Amino acid sequence: MSMLDPIILFFLLGLISGLLRAELRLPAAIYEFVSILLLLAIGLKGGVELAKQPLTNLLPDMLAVIVMGVALALLAFPVLRLLGRFSRADAAAIAAHYGSVSVGTYAVAVAYLGSRQIAFEEHMxxxxxxxxxxxxxxxxxxxxxxxxxxxxxxxxxxxFLGKSIVLLVGGLLIGWAAGPEGLIGIKPLFFDLFKGMLALFLLEMGLITATQVGSLRQYGLFIVVFGVAMPLLSSVIGTGLALALGLSIGGTAMLATLAASASYIAVPAVMRISVPEANPTLSLTASLGVTFPFNVIFGIPLYYAMAEWAHATWGGLTP
Known part of the structure; x- marks a missing residue:
């Protein structure tokens, strides 16, 4: 995305303000409201489009991304253990973050493609x-x-009952049941204001990211290298899978972005319960302090360019 895009500038405003320790922070209730609105909006948009096609047609894509999520975690784990020399618990926790997905990164990719009128598959x-x-x-x-x-x-x-899953699935079901006509009354809030709400979300994410930067000095160069190299590798895997599934250029860019993103909401909550001995600072420093800003500022345009190149080079070879 262009550095002049306002939503990226909002992220940079939050990041710089946080680094300079400015007196800036979204009230917790506002941040919660914006998060809920974004998650529901993404679900509603997908649900409307899902109503147009049988779910059975989507089974190959659904099974493929499940396998991809497993494979990405299994790929990251030995790298973290052998090269990063992390404990088993820390390596497993970080690997889970990178096999999972960032809703915030997905929302930025939606805005990026939407501003350029680039279509992608409705079931994303x-x-x-x-x-x-x-x-x-x-x-x-x-x-x-x-x-x-x-x-x-x-x-x-x-x-399955965490906030992000409940809101995304709930939005999908509401959009699917109501259809486009049923959502006309709420369209101004959930669809027309989407990019403005995303700007506020990214402002807060910039402030939160700034709190993780200090950990980079403690945990060294490896986290920075891993936090950039892993999404690049994952995006290549996502691009290849999208080509095999016959997705469009926009859909290929979206799947590459999903593969390249790293969770910073759902996975930390689960790891806190299931692997309490893992150090959450390591995972959040990598996923939120390095990978999220890299993807938002540089990664998404790169993944779209990769999708264009892959389709131009190999697109004719896919069914």
Whole structure:
């Protein structure tokens, strides 16, 4: 996305203000409201489009992204253990973050493609929801193995009844049930104001990101390198999978972005319960302090350019 795009400038305003310790912070209630609105808006948009096609047609894409989420976590884990020399618990927790997905990054990608009138497949919000779960389960198994001591009931509650999943799935179901005509009355709030709400969200995310920068001095160069290299590698995997699934250029860019993003909401909540010995600062420094700003400022335009190049080079080879 262009550095002149206002939503990116809002993120940079928050980041710089946080680094300079300016007296700036969104009230907690406002940030909560903006988060809820964004999650519901993403779900509603996806639900409206899902109503236009049978769910069975989407099964190949759904199964493929579940496998991708598992594979990305399994790929990150040995790198973190062998090269980063992290403990088993810390490596598993960080790997789970990178196999999962960032709703905030997805929202920025939606705005990026929308501002350029680039279409993408309507079921992307469904794939977003599916990518939240598998890496979390893989991370727990990598940290603990299959153990009776794992509180699977608590894990299931955090995974499936966490705020992001409930709002995304709820929005999908409401959009699917109501259809475009039924949503006309709420369109101004959830659709027309989407980019403005995203700007406020990114302002707060910039402020939060600034709080993680200090940890980079403590944990060194490896987290910075991993936080950039892992999303680049994951985006290549996402691009290849999108080509195999026959997605459009916009859909390829979106799947690459989903693969490249790292969770900073759902996964930390679950890891706190299931792997309490893991250091959450490591995971959040990598995912929120490095990967999120990299993706928002540089990654998304790069992934779109990669999608264009891949379709021009290999697009004719896919069914």
């Amino acid at each position: 919000p469904l794939l977003l929801v599916l990518l939240e779960v598998p890496a979390i389960l893989v991370g727990i198994v990598l940290a603990r193995g299959i153990s009776r001591q794992t509180r699977w009931g608590d894990v299931a509650h955090e995974v």
